[in-house]
Amino acid sequence: MTRFLRASPNAAFMLLAAYFVVNFLVRMALPDSLERDEAQQILLSQWLAAGYDTQPPFYNWLQYALIQITGPSVFAISLLKNGMLFAAYLAYGLAARTVLKDRDLAIIATLSLLTIPQIAFEAQRDLTHTVAVVFAAALFLYGFFRTLAAPTALSYLVTGIAIGIGMIAKYNFVLLPAAGLLAILFDGEWRQRVFDWRLLLTVAAALAIVAPHALWLFDHLALASGGTMEKLSDGSTTISSQILEGLLSLVTAILGFSAVTVVVFAIVLRGNLWRALSAGNRWTALIEAMMAIFLLALLLLILFAGAAHIKDRWLTPLLLVLPLYLCLKIEAAGLGNALQLKRFAPIAAAIMIAVPAILFGRVASAGLTGDYQKLNVPYDAFARNIADEGIRPAAILTDDTHLAGNLRLHFPGIPVVSEDYAGFAPDVAWSATSPVLVVWRKENGAAADTATELLADAARFGNGRPAAAPDLHRMELPYHYGRDGRRYSISYAWVYPAEE
DSSP: OHHHHHHSTTHHHHHHHHHHHHHHHHHHHSOSOOOHHHHHHHHHTTSOOSOOSSSOSHHHHHHHHHHHHHOSOHHHHHHHHHHHHHHHHHHHHHHHHHHOOOHHHHHHHHHGGGGOHIIIIIHHHTOSHHHHHHHHHHHHHHHHHHHHHSOOHHHHHHHHHHHHHHHTTOGGGGHHHHHHHHHHTTSHHHHGGGGSTTHHHHHHHHHHHHHHHHHHHHHOHHHHHHHHHHHHOOOOSSHHHHHHHHHHHHHHHHHHHHHHHHHHHHHHHTTOHHHHHTOOOHHHHHHHHHHHHHHHHHHHHHHHSOOOOOOGGGGHHHHTTHHHHHHHHHHHTTOOOHHHHHHHHHHHHHHHHHHHHHHHHHHHTHHHHOOOOGGGSOHHHHHHHHHHTTOOOSEEEESOHHHHHHHHHHSTTSOEEEGGGTTOOOOOOOOSSSOEEEEEOOTTSOOOOOOHHHHHHGGGGGTTOOBOOOEEEEEEEEOTTOOTTOEEEEEEEEEOBOOO
């Protein structure tokens, strides 16, 4: 593998392209059921909006555009995710080439993204908005470093595009360019980049991309921020306990994000890691300043905004740079040598084999382990049984976003409404031949009680016309890759308009 990686300047990118093709094929081989974030994307692809909920809409917009071409499908979900992840690795590799002189270290830096669990595994398993911010952060690092090393109008433009994308990918992304801007103020030469007229290209590109969502955000600030603040806070009765929990969660998040990467570099360096960390140059000083500013912002959030739960994936915009930072340290210490790529290549290869194997195995082995995943739930069988009843619903209503997305996947062309997104109000022709299908369940597969409020809400499709008594049913369906006798329960009801 080492010989292949050195065979051409783009060999690492070709290897990564093959890797993401394999991940795409693995996802296609798994059942047509959806993880939580995947289901949300399928559900929200029914309409285009400047904003939807607590997450900015960049990934939603891309998924919407692709689904307009392919229809709601696992193909569309997997194609976008793997395409965007590959683009992120590509941008990161270009950033590495910009600041590293040693070609082997640039390869190691690029492939070392595989050592970050949140990017290598969790992003493949389910995450969507985090995938978008990984791409935005990698593109920003490339544009930003390129602008500092050899500024051109294009590098300023790329930086602005990355900032715009990042700010509508994840709100916490804003800390990355802010940290970068503050960090270069400490360097006399780089400080001049701020006063270059080409910075107007950066600002214009960022504003053009952000503007549609920013206008929406101005009118929906409570909606966009409410859920995030609830996740950050733990409702502690004392300030001291909240601060302590917040600091502990921050340390845990940093370790969770970076520990594997640091261990891998320790193995590759064979005892020289501390020596490398004690070295530095202009680039490492810049990154260290950015890290300090970013972490200071998080500390202020803990101390003054009541944040008590910092998650590791929230650190993605900043800590994404960690592998590149470590490679810069190695180069600054003069420790780069040909053996490092030889040691690192088997680790990268092992991860590339393990990730798709685990993604497939955790679902395919459910019958043996008894640990059923969301992809084991037989939504396709439910849809087939509904079709066999010979009734085409005018609309489908549920109070569960994850369930709603899966129903949208298996009932193409039929509006699916979730109580979590009640603002989506499709024009539905409710009649005696086209009733509303109301669906509910318990996520653990147990039989669900009657959803009284949900059933009553089905009358919303009648334009004031009352509903008849619901026709209640329940299906007990075998899991994908399940054991004999294990069943998943889904309850549903046909709701017709009352006779006049």
